[in-house]
Amino acid sequence: MRWSILIALLAILAACHKGIEKNNPEYETENIQVPATFTWKTTREVIVIVTQGEIPPLSGQFGRVDLYHGDPAAGGLRIASGAVRFDLPCRLRIALPAIQQEIYLVHRPVEGNQLTAIQPVSDTIRFAFGQPGVDSPPPDADGDLVPDHIDDFPDDPENAFRSFFPNSEEDATIMFEDIWPYKGDYDLNDLVTRLHFTFLTNTANAVTGMDLRFHIQAVGAGLRDGLGMQFDSLTPDQISWLSGSSLTQGYVTLNGNGTELNQHNAVIILFDKTDNLLHNPASSGNFFNTWPGSEKGWSDTLTMNIRLNGTIPLTSFVPPPYNFFLIQDVTRSIEVHMANYHPTDLANTTLLGTADDSSNPPTRRYYLSRYNIPWALFVPATLPHTYEGIELASAYLNYEKWAISGGAEYADWYLDKPGYRDEEKIYK
Numbered sequence: 001m002r003w004s005i006l007i008a009l010l011a012i013l014a015a016c017h018k019g020i021e022k023n024n025p026e027y028e029t030e031n032i033q034v035p036a037t038f039t040w041k042t043t044r045e046v047i048v049i050v051t052q053g054e055i056p057p058l059s060g061q062f063g064r065v066d067l068y069h070g071d072p073a074a075g076g077l078r079i080a081s082g083a084v085r086f087d088l089p090c091r092l093r094i095a096l097p098a099i100q101q102e103i104y105l106v107h108r109p110v111e112g113n114q115l116t117a118i119q120p121v122s123d124t125i126r127f128a129f130g131q132p133g134v135d136s137p138p139p140d141a142d143g144d145l146v147p148d149h150i151d152d153f154p155d156d157p158e159n160a161f162r163s164f165f166p167n168s169e170e171d172a173t174i175m176f177e178d179i180w181p182y183k184g185d186y187d188l189n190d191l192v193t194r195l196h197f198t199f200l201t202n203t204a205n206a207v208t209g210m211d212l213r214f215h216i217q218a219v220g221a222g223l224r225d226g227l228g229m230q231f232d233s234l235t236p237d238q239i240s241w242l243s244g245s246s247l248t249q250g251y252v253t254l255n256g257n258g259t260e261l262n263q264h265n266a267v268i269i270l271f272d273k274t275d276n277l278l279h280n281p282a283s284s285g286n287f288f289n290t291w292p293g294s295e296k297g298w299s300d301t302l303t304m305n306i307r308l309n310g311t312i313p314l315t316s317f318v319p320p321p322y323n324f325f326l327i328q329d330v331t332r333s334i335e336v337h338m339a340n341y342h343p344t345d346l347a348n349t350t351l352l353g354t355a356d357d358s359s360n361p362p363t364r365r366y367y368l369s370r371y372n373i374p375w376a377l378f379v380p381a382t383l384p385h386t387y388e389g390i391e392l393a394s395a396y397l398n399y400e401k402w403a404i405s406g407g408a409e410y411a412d413w414y415l416d417k418p419g420y421r422d423e424e425k426i427y428k
């Protein structure tokens with residue numbers, strides 16, 4: 001018990017932003033000369049357009065296009081899929097890691113052998129496949145014109161394919177400093193949450209819904225925080241229903257469809273308090289997997305299912321990272337967003353531009369310090385966090401070069417490559 005009090009005291013000290021000696025005083029993230037225009041983005045959006053030639057006789061059925069991060073024959077993971085027919089090109093709008101140089105396109109025709117092509121990543125990726133002749137249409141149990149053998153939902157005419165972010169297997173990560181508008185200690189481990197997105201689409205390559213799977217990786221905070229997400233391009237009535245919010249604190253009020261009440265954009269709340277998901281040893285107090293030597297805890301993994309009212313073409317449906325935000329210390333009005341993502345209607349906007357924050361809504365500058373340092377970072381991969389009080393930038397040895405170059409250099413700073421990490425500073 002005394003140990004937990006000590007931990008709690010250390011927690012308060014670590015979270016305190018002024019006058020406290022930091023665990024790594026030799027390093028100061030705010031001394032990084034970050035260009036004011038740097039977006040801190042780790043992803044890019046691309047449009048993929050794949051056409052299929054016409055060779056009669058036609059069955060009217062759709063072939064399928066799959067996109068992979070790497071060579072599927074060598075274990076490359078799938079990122080997106082869509083329907084293609086001679087008269088209906090496959091158009092996909094997807095987010096890729098900014099470091100992605102090329103993608104693999106696989107054509108799985110109604111009949112015949114699949115073909116693979118490699119394309120360099122650009123804003124618009126175009127490719128054309130031929131279509132082998134189809135003698136007799138293969139079985140299509142649900143009648144959606146995607147044959148069973150290439151239909152991810154062979155018994156569901158409303159859905160045909162799954163697409164993913166960052167890919168079929170791996171998670172993305174969102175990391176926060178939580179004492180905004182005060183600068184934190186830049187360990188970015190106050191809340192670390194792992195995210196995986198699955199998108200459901202139909203034969204028309206329109207989105208019908210999305211599943212968001214998540215768990216908490218770390219809580220290096222004395223505060224009791226929550227996590228929400230705003231769809232900046234969806235209104236609440238575009239969502240039919242959603243399930244899976246973890247709410248125990250009573251400060252979140254929902255519409256009938258599960259989105260948050262009194263918001264003009266669709267806002268979903270993943271959890272209103274980190275403890276809802278955590279199984280943490282009592283000796284850790286509020287802290288979850290950030291102190292060296294402390295007993296490890298584990299997090300539940302939850303999935304939110306989100307289904308749309310009608311469908312939205314994949315070319316109009318904005319891909320990740322979306323507008324995630326931390327809710328500070330069970331106080332709904334204090335939100336912490338990624339750089340240049342705007343607050344929701346329920347945020348107390350009088351805090352913008354106060355203390356260490358230099359948000360300026362007229363110029364759409366949000367949640368950046370006067371040193372152009374953000375309070376939140378989204379990474380399209382998993383990455384281990386640092387020990388309590390150790391600045392992320394001091395453990396990831398090319399992070400500073402990435403920031404100074406405005407993202408031009410070392411955009412792969414988060415990868416586990418030789419010389420990229422100071423393992424001593426990374427939580428084990």
Ligand SMILES: [Ca+2]
Pocket residue numbers: 140141142143144145146147148151153154
């Ligand atoms: Ca089918």
Ligand SMILES: [Ca+2]
Pocket residue numbers: 142144146151152153154155156157158159160
């Ligand atoms: Ca189907």
Ligand SMILES: [Ca+2]
Pocket residue numbers: 177178184185186187188189190220
């Ligand atoms: Ca911190």
